[in-house]
Amino acid sequence: LLSHCPAVMWVSTIAVSLLPLCAALLLWYRDALVRFYWDAILGKVRNYLTGRSREERLHKYVLINSRHGQPDSVLQTFEHWVAEWEFLHIFTEKKGQFLDSVVQRVCPSTVLDLGTYCGYSAIRILRLLPPGGRLYSVIPDPSLAGIAEEMILVAGFQPAQFQVITSSFDEAITRFKSYYKVKTFDFILMDQSEGRYLQDLQALKKAGLIAPGTVILANHSSGLAAREFLCEVRQDLQYQVRYKSDGLQEIEYLGNGIRVVSRRGPG
Numbered sequence: 001l002l003s004h005c006p007a008v009m010w011v012s013t014i015a016v017s018l019l020p021l022c023a024a025l026l027l028w029y030r031d032a033l034v035r036f037y038w039d040a041i042l043g044k045v046r047n048y049l050t051g052r053s054r055e056e057r058l059h060k061y062v063l064i065n066s067r068h069g070q071p072d073s074v075l076q077t078f079e080h081w082v083a084e085w086e087f088l089h090i091f092t093e094k095k096g097q098f099l100d101s102v103v104q105r106v107c108p109s110t111v112l113d114l115g116t117y118c119g120y121s122a123i124r125i126l127r128l129l130p131p132g133g134r135l136y137s138v139i140p141d142p143s144l145a146g147i148a149e150e151m152i153l154v155a156g157f158q159p160a161q162f163q164v165i166t167s168s169f170d171e172a173i174t175r176f177k178s179y180y181k182v183k184t185f186d187f188i189l190m191d192q193s194e195g196r197y198l199q200d201l202q203a204l205k206k207a208g209l210i211a212p213g214t215v216i217l218a219n220h221s222s223g224l225a226a227r228e229f230l231c232e233v234r235q236d237l238q239y240q241v242r243y244k245s246d247g248l249q250e251i252e253y254l255g256n257g258i259r260v261v262s263r264r265g266p267g
């Protein structure tokens, strides 16, 4: 009987025709949905039950379970936490290996890590820096900065090798030359919110903190929020997008150098 009702037939037709769109949207926003699920529901329940934030729970777990002074053990303990306990938005597995390969190739002396979070990517980079290399890592939230700094120290790095900066990204960028005496960065990891990528890149350039040869690795740069950033670096002949892998874009600042045909990397 229902199949003879025109209204039901219309609704069914529309529902079926919208299915591919819904599937595409689910696929496109799957990372955001996973994040929402963990952040909004399970995370809050756990915060309530333990009286600690997720990052404080991770901090305690790493302090207890890692071998202090051994960066790889600290990194593995982070990864174990993510695999067994709670989702964290950090570089792991494929992305981490790609980050390692870029750092090893660039061999940077001065590094900027935008979006320290709990210090995972900072430790990952620090363990590959040449002697005398220094990493500056920026995170506006002071409680996260405290956790990250302790994690980096637990991994065995000395204060002379790194600086965790607790300030807005804008303020940090304006102070690198005057206060931290940074000339230019050889390598920049962009893992703050994607909507900031373009403005932070422009601010870094305006402040004279990037030079020909500076390599920028931008995470989640294929998403909608980073579209403007990606259009800019693709169109501007001063940049070369060199490798793409798993949502990561490796970009080299050439200045007025010559742009060569782009190469595809692993992944």
Ligand SMILES: C[S@@+](CC[C@H](N)C(=O)[O-])C[C@H]1O[C@@H](n2cnc3c(N)ncnc32)[C@H](O)[C@@H]1O
Binding pocket: 089, 090, 091, 114, 115, 116, 117, 118, 119, 120, 121, 122, 139, 140, 141, 144, 191, 192, 193, 196
């Ligand atoms: C994806 S996490 C960085 C993860 C880190 N790179 C790692 O792998 O260990 C990004 C961090 O930057 C912070 N962040 C991003 N955009 C921000 C903004 N506009 N203001 C304040 N904090 C921001 C987030 O709160 C989070 O702590």
